[in-house]
Amino acid sequence: MSTNRNLTRTYGHVEPEQRHALLGQRGAVVWLTGLSGSGKSTIAYALERALVSDRHIAYVLDGDNVRHGLNADLGFSPEDRDENIRRVGEAAALFAKAGVIAIASFISPYRAARDRARACVGADRFIEVFLDVSVDVCERRDPKGLYAKARAGEIKQFTGVSAPYERPDAAQVTLDTDKLDVDACVAAIVAYLNDQGSLQGPKA
């Protein structure tokens, strides 16, 4: 009798095009991949700062905020590392659907795992950014002292030392961080986002 019929009325979801037009940006995932020490975190946070300063909505997903929260139940076995990257891909896909530029910063050494993230986000919104720099250079930087520990056998299965890194076949952006400074790397990624229309409203 008092049943509120209005409540069963179907309210449509916000269409991606409407979201794009209203926010003036299109959700995307910038997926930074590369060895430890290749510059992922530095570039991720510099890119976030550049985008947010320009009133875009962008957010870094990295080990710091994911491993302590969403993926706090996971360890470092091969299965758990795989699940870690799977969930990051799914979370990044949700961010992109919401209209956010998600910036994922993970070594993500396996091509299959990166390709799964791409498939889950949608290839047109997934920008794989390969920080292409040699193990030698990363090891010389060794900002966290991890290469030293890996060489001493204190860390097992360390990418580039005792575990493989599978180079991307066809990254959208490849950056040699031994030659380019941070601002140049950020500028290259922003240029890509601009070219593909992620930072503007839809064309009239």
Added chain:
Amino acid sequence: MSTNRNLTRTYGHVEPEQRHALLGQRGAVVWLTGLSGSGKSTIAYALERALVSDRHIAYVLDGDNVRHGLNADLGFSPEDRDENIRRVGEAAALFAKAGVIAIASFISPYRAARDRARACVGADRFIEVFLDVSVDVCERRDPKGLYAKARAGEIKQFTGVSAPYERPDAAQVTLDTDKLDVDACVAAIVAYLNDQGSLQGPKA
């Protein structure tokens, strides 16, 4: 020699206050809880539409987009249901940190699970919205025919029929969806978000 020192320079994260000022909104989580048929999905999508139409960035997390992606590995055992809600709370917290109004729409019948989500998001950004309507009313609506199946024993552990629903002690917003129409429910939530300053830039 050619090591790029700039790359090890520390780039600070975007501070929450900067993000708030630049986006003109403050991230928050609207957590809709209530029985099946209480109106969660309808209100969630109507709220999302209202916020996005007003150029706010908001996004619904619900069974539809989470169970098929981020939580696709989970089933319906008590442990998996618990993990489902845990991950949603963590994902919603990431959205809120990014500056988004995340709208979580889950029965979430257990107080402890909702409280854990609140703790993970931060109490000042977590708005628990209780759709307070009786099992009788929900069962009369039964938009998906689930109560009929539960009564017939085809669905086990159905909240409100054969499994408990723990009412919130102190929800931020309580709505009787048998008396209020959808627009009134959305208006009440928007008013709450406005009052707590989530929809404006920071005060000067």
